[in-house]
Amino acid sequence: MQYALFLGCKIPYFVPHYEMAARRVLAELDVKLVEPEFNCCGYPMRHLYFDSYLLANARNMAIAEAQGLDILTPCKCCFGSFMRVRHLLREFPALKEKVDAGLAKEGLSYTGKHAVKHLLTVLHADVGLEALAAKVRRPYEGLKVAPMYGCHAIRPSKMTKFDDPAAPSLIDELLRVTGADTVDWDGKLSCCGSPVRGWNEKLSLDMAGKLLRQARRGGADILCISCPYSQMQVEWASEVSNQADMAEFVGGSMLYPQILGLSMGFAPEELGLSYNMPDVSFILSFLKREPQRAAG
Amino acid sequence: MFFTVSLYTALVICGLGLAYKLWRWLTVNIGPESGQYGPGARLTAVLKGSLAAIFSRDILTLLKVFILDGLFQLRVRKNSTLAWLAHLAIFWGFILLVLMHALDDYTRDWLPGYEPTLDPYQFLRNLFGALVLAGAAIAAWRRFKIPLRRLTARPLDHVAVGLTALIILSGFGFEGLKIISYQDYDRMIQDYAPSQEPEDLLALRTLWAREYGVVFPADRELGGPEVLEKGRELDAMSCLECHSNTKSAFLSYGLGKLMAPAAVKLVDAGAVDWLWYIHFLATFAGLAMLPFSKFLHLFTTPLMLMAGAVSDRRAMHPAARAFMRALELDACMHCATCSLHCSVAVALHEVPNLTLLPSEKLKALACLSGGVRDEGMLRAMREGAYLCTSCYRCTKLCPAGIDLQDLWFAMKDDLAAKGLGETYSDVRDGAHAAAEPSRRQTQVSLQPQAQIGAGLSSEAKSFQNCFTCMTCTNACPVVMNYAKPKEVLDLLPHQIMHALAVGLREEAMGAGMVWNCLTCYRCQEACPQGVLVTEVLGELRNLASHSGFARKDRTCNTPCS
Numbered sequence: 001m002q003y004a005l006f007l008g009c010k011i012p013y014f015v016p017h018y019e020m021a022a023r024r025v026l027a028e029l030d031v032k033l034v035e036p037e038f039n040c041c042g043y044p045m046r047h048l049y050f051d052s053y054l055l056a057n058a059r060n061m062a063i064a065e066a067q068g069l070d071i072l073t074p075c076k077c078c079f080g081s082f083m084r085v086r087h088l089l090r091e092f093p094a095l096k097e098k099v100d101a102g103l104a105k106e107g108l109s110y111t112g113k114h115a116v117k118h119l120l121t122v123l124h125a126d127v128g129l130e131a132l133a134a135k136v137r138r139p140y141e142g143l144k145v146a147p148m149y150g151c152h153a154i155r156p157s158k159m160t161k162f163d164d165p166a167a168p169s170l171i172d173e174l175l176r177v178t179g180a181d182t183v184d185w186d187g188k189l190s191c192c193g194s195p196v197r198g199w200n201e202k203l204s205l206d207m208a209g210k211l212l213r214q215a216r217r218g219g220a221d222i223l224c225i226s227c228p229y230s231q232m233q234v235e236w237a238s239e240v241s242n243q244a245d246m247a248e249f250v251g252g253s254m255l256y257p258q259i260l261g262l263s264m265g266f267a268p269e270e271l272g273l274s275y276n277m278p279d280v281s282f283i284l285s286f287l288k289r290e291p292q293r294a295a296g
Numbered sequence: 297m298f299f300t301v302s303l304y305t306a307l308v309i310c311g312l313g314l315a316y317k318l319w320r321w322l323t324v325n326i327g328p329e330s331g332q333y334g335p336g337a338r339l340t341a342v343l344k345g346s347l348a349a350i351f352s353r354d355i356l357t358l359l360k361v362f363i364l365d366g367l368f369q370l371r372v373r374k375n376s377t378l379a380w381l382a383h384l385a386i387f388w389g390f391i392l393l394v395l396m397h398a399l400d401d402y403t404r405d406w407l408p409g410y411e412p413t414l415d416p417y418q419f420l421r422n423l424f425g426a427l428v429l430a431g432a433a434i435a436a437w438r439r440f441k442i443p444l445r446r447l448t449a450r451p452l453d454h455v456a457v458g459l460t461a462l463i464i465l466s467g468f469g470f471e472g473l474k475i476i477s478y479q480d481y482d483r484m485i486q487d488y489a490p491s492q493e494p495e496d497l498l499a500l501r502t503l504w505a506r507e508y509g510v511v512f513p514a515d516r517e518l519g520g521p522e523v524l525e526k527g528r529e530l531d532a533m534s535c536l537e538c539h540s541n542t543k544s545a546f547l548s549y550g551l552g553k554l555m556a557p558a559a560v561k562l563v564d565a566g567a568v569d570w571l572w573y574i575h576f577l578a579t580f581a582g583l584a585m586l587p588f589s590k591f592l593h594l595f596t597t598p599l600m601l602m603a604g605a606v607s608d609r610r611a612m613h614p615a616a617r618a619f620m621r622a623l624e625l626d627a628c629m630h631c632a633t634c635s636l637h638c639s640v641a642v643a644l645h646e647v648p649n650l651t652l653l654p655s656e657k658l659k660a661l662a663c664l665s666g667g668v669r670d671e672g673m674l675r676a677m678r679e680g681a682y683l684c685t686s687c688y689r690c691t692k693l694c695p696a697g698i699d700l701q702d703l704w705f706a707m708k709d710d711l712a713a714k715g716l717g718e719t720y721s722d723v724r725d726g727a728h729a730a731a732e733p734s735r736r737q738t739q740v741s742l743q744p745q746a747q748i749g750a751g752l753s754s755e756a757k758s759f760q761n762c763f764t765c766m767t768c769t770n771a772c773p774v775v776m777n778y779a780k781p782k783e784v785l786d787l788l789p790h791q792i793m794h795a796l797a798v799g800l801r802e803e804a805m806g807a808g809m810v811w812n813c814l815t816c817y818r819c820q821e822a823c824p825q826g827v828l829v830t831e832v833l834g835e836l837r838n839l840a841s842h843s844g845f846a847r848k849d850r851t852c853n854t855p856c857s
Contacts, residue, residue, distance in 0.1 A: 009639050009687035013701060040639040040685050046815075046834060048723060048841035049683075052643040059642055091755075102645055155817030156830070165821055191773055191816035199721050200812050206777055207814070 001126060002032040003072035003117070004064040009040050010228040011074065017272030018228055021257035022074050022119060024270050028135060029127050033072070036063050041078040042085070054095060055102040057085040061116065062108035074119040074257075076227035077194075080152025080160055082116040087159040118153055118162065120226050120256060124170050132177045137265040139179025143286035145259070146185045146220035146250065147171035148211070150227045154189065165189075174256060175224060178263035179288070185218025187211040194229040197236075208237040215250035222283060223253035231255060235277040252280040262287060299576060306580035313587025321622040324665045327706030328713050330618035341615035345607065354606040361605045365697075366598035372695045375633050378434060385431030386460075387594075389424045397421050398579065415540040421471075422547045425464050432460055444641075448632040448655045456589045462578040470571035472551030475542045476559045477568055478512045490534045496526075500535075503527030508542045509552050511559035590629040593696060600627050601697040609699045621706060624698045625662045630655055634690035634700060640683050651680030654690040654700050661707055674716055681708050682719040724811040727840040731806025735786065756835040761825040762793035768819035768829045774812050785809040789819050789829055796832070805836045805843075813837075 011019050026033060042056035061082065064071045073079050089096045090112060103109055123132060149168050157165035168189070172182040193207025212234065215223045225231045234253040238246065254276060261271040262283065273280060322335035333341075349358060365371045369387065373380035395403055396417065404410040410417055436457060439445045474480050481504055490496065502519040504510045504527075512518065519527075543549050555562060562568075586592060600623070609617060634654035635641060643652055650656040651673075660677045663670075684704055691701040768789040775781045775788055782788065787795060787807040795804040804810070810833050819829040 009685035012692075013686060013688035037637065038639075039642050040687070044685055045640070045643060045683065047720060047837045049643060049646055050835075050838045051646040055645055056640070056642045151814070151816040151818075155821045156828075157821060189818075191814045191818075193814065195814045195816075196812055198718050199724070203774065203777060203812060203814075207773065 004069040005033040006073040008075040008078040015228040017275035018255045020272035025257040041081045043081040062110040071116040076150040076153040079118040083160040138287045140286045143180040146215040183218045187214035192230040192233040208233040212249035226256045306584040309584035324622035326621040333615035337615040338619040341613045382431040382434035385427040389427030413539045419544040466575040471548035475552040477563045499523040499527035593629045596627040597696045604697040639687040652683045679719045727806040759793040771818040771822040
């Protein structure tokens with residue numbers, strides 16, 4: 001299994017723990033990563049610079065295509081952008097023509113024959129739940145996790161085709177492989193507030209705070225995230241919130257490959273756990289004491 | 297006398313320039329908090345930090361970085377092997393020339409049997425000069441070959457390259473002409489000849505003409521091959537001790553051969569002296585220019601890399617950080633590595649704003665810190681900063697170890713302090729203001745159906761299917777977040793669809809709802825009519841961004857380098 005890794009712009013500086021954990025886990029699962037030099041997926045340009053959004057995005061797919069690779073991205077907003085642009089270029093020849101002209105200047109071309117997948121889809125469908133289960137050595141016991149599905153992976157479902165938009169289950173299934181229990185909670189399909197950060201910080205923080213409260217009320221010990229933007233929101237909220245607010249929030253958040261990685265027996269340092277804000281080391285107490293070799 | 301005066305003038309200019317630069321590093325403020333730290337505080341923090349690093353185990357890291365990245369410049373190799381080879385050739389060629397040739401009055405004690413006209417020194421001088429020329433040629437070719445590199449070069453960079461070439465070429469020209477100069481030969485004969493016997497002089501002259509390349513005026517008699525042996529004997533007796541065969545000065549010798557046809561004329565016209573003047577004056581000009589040109593990175597780059605290796609910018613004392621940020625403005629040598637790899641450079645296809653490139657952002661920041669206040673430039677910088685995704689790549693790749701990411705964060709804060717918000721907010725406010733007239737009316741006259749959709753998302757016309765059932769509005773988390781949503785949002789999602797259906801484009805575009813949309817796609821997913829509500833809002837933002845009313849001038853009108 002081999003993919004072109006598309007980290008996106010936020011992970012390298014702001015969420016290095018996501019990268020560390022994803023690399024560690026993928027290496028263990030024999031998923032090979034090739035790393036061409038990509039550019040921004042276009043997502044931040046979508047509001048004001050639509051042409052750049054299209055070209056930037058398609059350019060990445062053309063680069064992967066030139067190497068004959070599918071793209072794997074751990075970022076849901078990058079993933080959503082890819083799927084939306086694929087849809088637009090498929091449906092509207094005028095847009096495709098414009099993009100083609102831009103790409104041709106660099107000798108690139110885009111046909112769409114190679115797929116773009118989110119990290120979780122690769123784990124769920126390509127690696128498979130059974131293969132994951134075989135690698136779990138220290139399953140969690142009694143850990144309750146609130147899975148966050150994130151807007152841009154599940155919607156618009158017509159374009160992203162990530163999971164059932166009304167009743168998604170993919171992340172729940174991935175979590176249960178690790179021995180964790182998942183809770184059904186109000187914020188499962190909600191927005192983290194990241195997109196308006198920068199021009200309406202109050203609204204942005206309100207959204208993040210709401211999620212963190214809903215996760216706690218839903219009975220979760222921890223939030224499971226699989227997008228750098230959502231993780232940044234949670235870390236920002238915990239940085240600026242007072243004690244009283246924090247008491248109402250869920251205990252913390254982790255990136256899915258961190259949760260998976262711990263259950264595979266990797267040390268917290270290998271998964272960048274020290275970068276998580278707030279501190280999430282309490283999760284270690286849920287891991288089964290004796291390392292056990294899973295069947296198979 | 298002239299030599300001494302010009303040397304000291306250059307040294308004084310260089311010294312004053314360095315002092316001026318140091319003063320700027322101690323006083324220029326980048327980032328709002330930098331203003332709290334004056335020269336004293338910065339100097340103290342930097343000295344403290346440096347001493348703490350030197351007198352700890354960090355000294356090993358410092359030495360390692362100095363050797364690997366300073367002397368061998370391995371960091372350049374990460375980006376391109378060719379650039380690295382060129383860089384090494386220029387650096388080592390020049391440094392060795394300075395030590396062995398320019399400063400030979402001071403270094404000859406360490407160089408066994410040193411005479412500038414003796415091998416290996418005569419040969420090495422040519423070799424080092426050739427290295428610099430070869431490196432400079434590769435560098436110039438690379439800059440010319442890649443359009444972006446041409447774009448980011450500054451006029452002073454060209455002067456610096458030109459001056460380097462002039463120093464080396466005039467040196468070779470001078471040596472080459474001296475080799476073939478009969479006047480220089482005569483002077484040496486006067487001082488060192490073993491005898492003044494005409495026969496001896498003929499033999500020696502013949503040897504130097506035939507084998508060492510001296511060109512004599514036509515009236516000077518030269519002997520045949522039969523006198524060469526005697527010439528060699530005399531040469532060995534009185535010349536070879538301090539003058540090797542001129543052929544070992546391979547480049548100068550070749551250059552002399554090229555000049556040979558015009559040798560006597562050139563020598564009679566005093567060209568040897570002229571080349572000598574050009575050579576040392578160009579060298580002194582380079583010395584004087586050092587603090588003001590990319591020559592300065594000879595010092596700043598190793599310092600930056602060593603500092604970066606033992607300190608973390610985010611954990612650094614704020615006074616030291618203020619110093620480093622100011623220093624970084626001078627540490628950039630415009631190599632364009634950052635811009636060539638910039639994650640958002642692709643936007644240049646659509647957005648004619650060079651400040652979205654890191655190297656040009658840095659240049660604009662230098663202008664800003666130099667006191668330039670050009671409204672267009674400030675807006676251009678703001679847009680460049682808005683487009684930057686803080687992906688960290690420029691910082692990771694910068695061969696000079698500049699923490700560009702830190703500068704961008706500081707710059708955003710500085711611009712915000714000057715009252716410049718996000719470009720997004722500018723466009724939003726423009727659109728909001730343009731909707732004001734119709735917003736105040738209790739009755740609006742209907743216009744022909746709004747023509748939107750062309751060229752952008754192409755699906756936005758689906759608003760025509762809206763029957764205002766309000767499902768979108770009820771699904772919207774932004775609406776839900778406010779007790780009185782209309783006060784913040786002006787129009788709710790279903791009202792925007794309706795407004796568009798009756799042609800109230802401006803009013804729809806200026807609605808707070810459009811600009812506070814989270815793009816969570818809840819509305820679109822829920823719409824029973826298949827209206828692409830989220831896409832319509834997105835299209836309105838893009839339309840506003842391309843409308844004249846919202847797009848203020850974002851071009852820099854102040855030239856600065």
